[in-house]
Amino acid sequence: MPRVQVNLYATLRRYVGGAPSVEVEIDPGRTIEAVLAGLGVPTDQTRILFLNNRAANLSDTLKDGDQLGVFPALGGG
Amino acid sequence: MAVIYRVNMTDLSVRSEAPGPGYLETGGRGLTSALIAAEVRPTCHPLSPENKLVIAPGVLTGTGAPCSGRLSVGAKSPLTGTIKESNSGGMGAIAMATLGIRAIILEGKPADRGLYRLIVNTEGIQIEPADELAGLGNYETVGRQYEEFGDKVSCLSIGQAGEMGAAAASIAVTDVEGRPTRHCGRGGLGAVMGSKGVKVIVIDPRGGHRPKPADVEAFKRGAQKFQEILKGHPLTGEGLPTYGTNALANVINQAGAYPTRNFSQGQFEGTEAISGEHQHDVILERGGEIAHACHRGCTIKCSRIYVDENGQYVTKGPEYETIWAHGADCGIDDLDAIARMDRLDDDFGLDTIETGATIGVAMEAGIIPFGDAEGAIGLLEEVGRGTPLGRLVASGAEVLGKAYGVSRIPTVKGQSMPAYDPRAVQGIGVTYATSTMGADHTAGYSIAANVLGVGGTVDPLKPEGQVELSRNLQIATASIDASGLCLFVAFAVLDKPEAMDAICDMFSGLLGREFTADDYLALGKATLAREREFNRAAGFTAADDRLPDFFKTEKLAPHGATFTVSDEELDTVYNFVGE
Numbered sequence: 001m002p003r004v005q006v007n008l009y010a011t012l013r014r015y016v017g018g019a020p021s022v023e024v025e026i027d028p029g030r031t032i033e034a035v036l037a038g039l040g041v042p043t044d045q046t047r048i049l050f051l052n053n054r055a056a057n058l059s060d061t062l063k064d065g066d067q068l069g070v071f072p073a074l075g076g077g
Numbered sequence: 078m079a080v081i082y083r084v085n086m087t088d089l090s091v092r093s094e095a096p097g098p099g100y101l102e103t104g105g106r107g108l109t110s111a112l113i114a115a116e117v118r119p120t121c122h123p124l125s126p127e128n129k130l131v132i133a134p135g136v137l138t139g140t141g142a143p144c145s146g147r148l149s150v151g152a153k154s155p156l157t158g159t160i161k162e163s164n165s166g167g168m169g170a171i172a173m174a175t176l177g178i179r180a181i182i183l184e185g186k187p188a189d190r191g192l193y194r195l196i197v198n199t200e201g202i203q204i205e206p207a208d209e210l211a212g213l214g215n216y217e218t219v220g221r222q223y224e225e226f227g228d229k230v231s232c233l234s235i236g237q238a239g240e241m242g243a244a245a246a247s248i249a250v251t252d253v254e255g256r257p258t259r260h261c262g263r264g265g266l267g268a269v270m271g272s273k274g275v276k277v278i279v280i281d282p283r284g285g286h287r288p289k290p291a292d293v294e295a296f297k298r299g300a301q302k303f304q305e306i307l308k309g310h311p312l313t314g315e316g317l318p319t320y321g322t323n324a325l326a327n328v329i330n331q332a333g334a335y336p337t338r339n340f341s342q343g344q345f346e347g348t349e350a351i352s353g354e355h356q357h358d359v360i361l362e363r364g365g366e367i368a369h370a371c372h373r374g375c376t377i378k379c380s381r382i383y384v385d386e387n388g389q390y391v392t393k394g395p396e397y398e399t400i401w402a403h404g405a406d407c408g409i410d411d412l413d414a415i416a417r418m419d420r421l422d423d424d425f426g427l428d429t430i431e432t433g434a435t436i437g438v439a440m441e442a443g444i445i446p447f448g449d450a451e452g453a454i455g456l457l458e459e460v461g462r463g464t465p466l467g468r469l470v471a472s473g474a475e476v477l478g479k480a481y482g483v484s485r486i487p488t489v490k491g492q493s494m495p496a497y498d499p500r501a502v503q504g505i506g507v508t509y510a511t512s513t514m515g516a517d518h519t520a521g522y523s524i525a526a527n528v529l530g531v532g533g534t535v536d537p538l539k540p541e542g543q544v545e546l547s548r549n550l551q552i553a554t555a556s557i558d559a560s561g562l563c564l565f566v567a568f569a570v571l572d573k574p575e576a577m578d579a580i581c582d583m584f585s586g587l588l589g590r591e592f593t594a595d596d597y598l599a600l601g602k603a604t605l606a607r608e609r610e611f612n613r614a615a616g617f618t619a620a621d622d623r624l625p626d627f628f629k630t631e632k633l634a635p636h637g638a639t640f641t642v643s644d645e646e647l648d649t650v651y652n653f654v655g656e
């Protein structure tokens with residue numbers, strides 16, 4: 001089964017028991033949205049998405065070895 | 078009654094005057110830059126008697142407008158040679174506004190090279206000799222003032238770095254707890270204050286009155302609306318208070334834009350250990366404080382109080398930029414060591430960004446190895462002792478890098494870049510290159526649209542759209558910097574158009590006339606035009622609006638990116654001037 005690594009940050013970690021990162025087995029061609037829904041992460045709270053360090057959309061599909069970075073609305077400076 | 082004080086440090090006299098008509102509806106950076114542009118010869122030496130240090134609260138400061146307590150300090154910068162405005166939180170601006178003070182202008186230079194303190198209160202300003210404070214850090218300096226005057230006063234002070242005339246010297250502003258943790262950090266303005274012989278300014282607001290809006294009800298409506306918007310926005314209402322500015326560490330690292338080991342890589346393997354999430358957990362476990370406000374009336378509360386393993390106070394925050402500068406940029410992943418360096422920076426009166434970046438360059442030079450936290454603390458302590466090496470550290474990355482023959486020096490106009498690599502976020506590269514301030518992220522925070530998805534989306538890795546993005550943000554920022562509002566309100570303003578209406582309502586209520594979004598943006602444009610003209614007259618040309626060459630030639634992992642916005646495009650950023 002293809003596997004992807006989902007890195008969650010800030011308030012989103014509460015949906016995976018505080019873990020910074022989880023590995024998920026996926027069917028080929030699953031979208032980011034479906035993977036997050038499967039983890040119980042509400043996508044209305046995800047604001048910044050990275051797929052292999054590039055900006056991504058919820059509808060992007062995933063393949064084996066992909067790395068996801070998922071953030072709520074954050075800022076600073 | 079609004080007043081501007083002129084403090085002449087040559088003959089130790091003080092004059093008060095009513096602000097001229099052009100100065101009444103501006104404040105903060107709008108006022109400091111207007112006064113510097115009008116009164117300081119652009120080619121003067123920044124540490125000469127001819128330079129002036131202008132200290133001004135924002136237009137809305139002291140009125141009770143949410144997050145409006147920012148203080149601007151302006152001068153010709155000893156670090157960049159440009160005009161400079163550096164702003165800070167803390168309680169100083171509110172204290173000044175409560176006394177009706179629109180600006181304090183420090184002029185001249187004492188012939189005896191003595192050290193003085195200024196006492197600012199309802200009576201005016203008194204100048205007193207303060208040689209006994211010579212060589213003290215900011216903590217001891219302000220601690221003595223609080224002992225003498227009680228806890229109602231606020232202080233602006235310099236540490237050893239400012240006394241030395243060091244180009245990375247900051248001006249400390251005390252926070253709600255009376256600690257010197259807020260700094261006008263950038264551009265070496267602490268050295269200008271030091272050159273005037275002023276060690277500390279004690280502002281005693283007792284007996285003063287809040288500025289009263291001309292139309293109280295209209296003002297209140299705007300303020301209320303603004304507060305609701307800030308509270309309701311996920312970033313200003315939850316992200317910033319919970320995780321602080323350092324929530325960005327993981328975001329920028331994920332984007333491959335987290336400058337690591339003196340801008341040689343775009344990702345740091347130790348990020349999690351110095352991230353905002355980890356910092357949040359450490360602070361709460363040890364009994365520190367999150368969601369701390371740097372001044373009264375801030376509803377965002379991005380600050381925090383950092384304590385050691387025994388629960389003893391170490392420092393505030395530290396902030397994202399500081400943790401990056403002393404952390405990833407130096408290959409250091411030890412949050413406690415970084416907090417100690419933040420404390421030392423605050424005490425010696427150093428810009429944390431410039432100082433961290435300078436230590437990164439010192440590591441590149443081989444003075445100490447990357448990752449050597451104790452070595453970095455040792456280098457900083459040299460500043461406090463005033464050793465020759467310490468003076469180099471306090472002179473900034475460009476000077477130290479040149480002294481040691483380093484070719485990778487991440488500066489523009491002599492000022493170190495902050496925590497975003499311009500190859501992976503091209504919009505911020507435009508701001509670094511063209512800002513009137515030298516490399517400064519706050520001058521036009523393109524990260525919002527390039528990375529955070531706030532205020533639109535512009536692909537960070539492509540040159541397209543970056544100039545327009547940076548230009549618009551530089552204008553909007555110069556407007557915010559005049560208002561006294563904390564720049565972080567911009568996250569909500571960029572997302573919610575009603576926020577702009579609320580700001581205009583507050584201005585209208587305060588001034589008693591209709592104030593529109595166009596009036597607001599005109600404030601920013603006028604400020605930028607003046608600053609740009611000052612720099613031109615000081616000798617700056619288009620050739621200075623460039624990034625160091627290595628950003629065009631060295632590829633940055635993980636994207637293999639170089640900076641690709643063309644010189645011709647960079648030269649169009651200021652095409653609105655003279656429109």
Ligand code: SF4
Binds near residue numbers: 167
């Ligand atoms: S948001 Fe942060 S920096 Fe801005 S005024 Fe509030 S505490 Fe200070």
